[in-house]
Amino acid sequence: MLISYCKTVELIGEYDVAVLGGGPAGVCAAIEAARCGRKVLLAEATGMLGGMATAGLVGPFMTCYDRDGDEQIIKGLFDEIVGRMVELSGALSPDKTDSPSRWTSFLKKYHRRVTPFDSFVLQLVLDRMAREAGVHTLLYTKYVDSICMDGGIESIILAVPEGLVAARAEIYIDCTGNADVAAASGVETWIGGEDGAPPQPGTLFFEVDNVEDVRYTSRPQRPVKAYQKPLAGSYKINHDRVYGVDATDARSLTEAHMKAREQILQSYRTLRSTPGFENCSITQVAPVLGVRESRHIRGLYMLTVRDLGEGRIFEDAVACCGYGMDVHSRDGQIKGGFHGEVAKVYTIPYRCMVPVGCSNLLVAGKTICAESQAAGSFRIMPGCMALGQAAGAAAALACETGVQPGQVDTGKLRALLKGHGAYII
Numbered sequence: 175m176l177i178s179y180c181k182t183v184e185l186i187g188e189y190d191v192a193v194l195g196g197g198p199a200g201v202c203a204a205i206e207a208a209r210c211g212r213k214v215l216l217a218e219a220t221g222m223l224g225g226m227a228t229a230g231l232v233g234p235f236m237t238c239y240d241r242d243g244d245e246q247i248i249k250g251l252f253d254e255i256v257g258r259m260v261e262l263s264g265a266l267s268p269d270k271t272d273s274p275s276r277w278t279s280f281l282k283k284y285h286r287r288v289t290p291f292d293s294f295v296l297q298l299v300l301d302r303m304a305r306e307a308g309v310h311t312l313l314y315t316k317y318v319d320s321i322c323m324d325g326g327i328e329s330i331i332l333a334v335p336e337g338l339v340a341a342r343a344e345i346y347i348d349c350t351g352n353a354d355v356a357a358a359s360g361v362e363t364w365i366g367g368e369d370g371a372p373p374q375p376g377t378l379f380f381e382v383d384n385v386e387d388v389r390y391t392s393r394p395q396r397p398v399k400a401y402q403k404p405l406a407g408s409y410k411i412n413h414d415r416v417y418g419v420d421a422t423d424a425r426s427l428t429e430a431h432m433k434a435r436e437q438i439l440q441s442y443r444t445l446r447s448t449p450g451f452e453n454c455s456i457t458q459v460a461p462v463l464g465v466r467e468s469r470h471i472r473g474l475y476m477l478t479v480r481d482l483g484e485g486r487i488f489e490d491a492v493a494c495c496g497y498g499m500d501v502h503s504r505d506g507q508i509k510g511g512f513h514g515e516v517a518k519v520y521t522i523p524y525r526c527m528v529p530v531g532c533s534n535l536l537v538a539g540k541t542i543c544a545e546s547q548a549a550g551s552f553r554i555m556p557g558c559m560a561l562g563q564a565a566g567a568a569a570a571l572a573c574e575t576g577v578q579p580g581q582v583d584t585g586k587l588r589a590l591l592k593g594h595g596a597y598i599i
Contacts, residue, residue: 181338183331183337183340184339184340185339185341186332186339186340186341187215187342188342188343189214189215189310189341189343189344190207190212190214190345190570190573191204191207191212191213191214191344191345191346191347191566191569191570191573192214192215192217192330192341192342192343192345192346193207193216193217193346193347193566194217194317194330194346194348194349194354195217195218195219195317195348195349195350195351195539196216196218196220196222196223196225196300196311196313197224197225197226197349197351197539198225198539198558198562199349199351199538199539199540199558199559200216200223200225200350200538200539201216201223201224201300201303201304201562202250202558202559202560202562202563202566203347203538203563203566203569204216204304204307204309204566205251205303205304205307205309205566206251206562206563206565206566206567206570206594207566207569208308208309208566209307209594210570210571210574211574212573213310214307214308214309214310215309215310215312215341216309216310216312217312217315217316217317217332218311218312218313218314219314219315219316220313220314220461220462221313221314222297222313223300223311223313224293224296224297224300225351226351226464226555227291227293227296227555228293228296228297228300229460229461229462230460230463230464231379231380231458231459231464232379232410232460232464232555233290233291233293233379233403233410234277234278234289234290234291234410235256235268235288235289235291235554235555235556236284236285236288236497236554237284237285237286237287237288237496237554237556238252238253238287239268239287239496240496240519241284241496241517241518241519242286242518243272243286243287244518246268246269246597247494247495247519247597248493248556248557248560250596250597251559251563251595252556252559252560252563253595254303254595255299256268256289256291258302258303259292259295259296263295264294264295264296264298265290265291265295265296265404266289266290266291266404267289268287268288269287271286271287271288271290272286272287273286273288276387276390276402277290277401277402278401279400279401279412280392280393281393281399283498283512284497284498284500284512289556290401290402290403290404292405312334314334314335315332315333315334316332316333317330317331317350317354317355318331318332318338319331319358320346320355320359321340322360322532324533325360325531325532325533326532326533326535326578327343327346327355327359327535329341329342330342330343330355344572344573345534345535345536345569345572345579346535346536347535347536347537347538347565347566347569348536348537348538348541349537349538349539349562349565351421351465351539351540351541352421352422353468353469353470353471354469355535355537356469356529356532356535356537356541357422357469359532359535360531361472361529361530361531361532361535361537362472362530362531363470363471363472363541364469364470365420365422365468365469365470366467366546367504367546368470368546369546371504371546372418372505373419373466373467373468373504373546374466374467374501374546374550375415375417375418375419375466375502375503375506376415376416376421376430376434376463376464376465377413377414377416377434377464377466378416378431378434378435378437378460378463379412379459379460380413380438380458380459380460381403381456381457381458381459382400382408382409382411382442382454382455382456382457383405383407383408383409383454383455384407384453384454385400385402385408385454386450386451386453387407387450389450390402390448390449390450390451391449391450394444394447395444395448397414397415398411398412398413398444398445398448399411399412399413400445400451408457411441411445413438413441413445414434414437414440414441415503415506416430416433416434416437417504417505418430419463421465421468422468427463430463431463434463435459438459442456466502466540466550466553467540467546467550467553468541470541470542470546470549471529471537471541471543472529472530472543473525473526473530473542474525474543475523475525475543476526476543476544476545477522477523477543477544477545477548477549477552478545478548479499479545479547479548482499482514482517482548483514483516483517484517484520485516485517485518485519485520486520486521487521488521488522488523489523489584490525490584490588491521491522491523491598491599492522492524492560492561492564492568492596493521493522493552493557493560493561493564494598495516495519495522495551495556495557496516496517496519496520497516497551497552497554497557498512498515498516498550499512499513499514499547499551500550500553500554501546501547513550514547516551521599522542522552522557522560522561524564524568524582524587526543526544527542527543527561527564527568527579528579528580533578533579533580534572534579535579536568536579537565538558538564539558539561539562540553540558542561560596560597563591563594563596564591567587567591567594568582568587571583571586571587571590
């Protein structure tokens with residue numbers, strides 16, 4: 175049954191750039207665009223910036239180095255954020271970690287140079303950086319819909335505590351983690367594998383303290399993984415999986431989140447059998463389910479597994495990565511893990527972020543145009559931050575030069591990113 179609904183809503187502002195979603199990609203996109211002199215709106219559905227890194231308690235940041243852990247290849251805003259957390263004793267610089275160790279739950283492959291951090295300190299750092307940049311941040315603000323005209327977005331509808339409102343911008347950046355804006359604005363999307371395979375599973379992270387660090391010398395019993403935070407005796411726990419989660423469906427998310435809470439009890443019992451964890455206590459459980467994969471967009475270019483394996487260097491490359499293609503079992507039957515091998519360094523072209531079907535939209539984060547297995551590599555939070563910074567710079571250039579995102583001069587974009595500390599090859 176369908177119900178027709180029509181309402182006149184307040185236009186709360188007009189902006190150069192509107193960023194929807196304040197996770198790792200979104201907050202970097204907003205800060206970058208604002209530092210480039212643009213008037214920026216950042217809308218985030220939860221009460222905090224940082225997305226999976228804060229509301230999801232996901233951590234540590236997987237490696238920002240190349241495949242072998244020899245050279246740092248994700249820098250820019252990511253580096254600045256980590257540096258600010260280090261100053262507050264809320265993170266450990268990645269050059270101070272190695273694998274296998276407590277920082278990596280004694281995992282070795284692709285786990286050199288991770289960045290342990292405290293999620294609350296990250297919230298503080300992101301708040302401050304967004305405020306300093308002049309970003310107009312609205313928390314508790316959820317994207318609802320797009321009003322589209324002539325192949326682009328004319329304005330967007332947002333749900334705020336006061337009700338429904340509208341906002342307008344020249345350029346929009348979808349950092350929702352679900353490609354919600356793209357899907358509502360005429361862009362072709364798919365969920366999970368491009369071949370119809372279900373998306374990667376979800377996990378509900380939790381944290382514990384009162385751990386005897388010196389007695390923790392090997393990985394806990396599967397599926398539990400325990401990553402030490404900067405504070406002694408405190409750990410982030412990655413554990414069981416919830417399969418078949420559709421992050422675009424409220425019923426699916428509800429069922430998955432309830433199941434994940436039950437899983438925590440079993441994983442906590444397993445964890446306490448690990449030497450050093452016998453007396454540990456749960457300090458917090460993430461309020462948001464960790465989602466590894468949702469929609470992908472149809473963009474101007476699809477990044478492939480072959481591109482990652484061959485280490486392709488694209489002329490319009492705006493980010494680099496070297497993490498493995500981490501594809502968790504999609505159904506609990508077929509074994510998950512690192513599938514195939516990536517080159518020491520591969521690049522991500524700007525075209526993957528430019529959707530087909532909506533002229534004034536960019537997409538950043540794990541939902542860019544890529545094969546599902548390839549996305550298993552760059553979906554890590556440092557990778558999403560690099561893509562977010564690139565999107566923010568591109569949006570600013572588009573506004574400055576009066577063109578749409580697909581017409582941005584990528585030579586100027588790459589030079590701008592280099593000038594702002596990003597690693598570009």
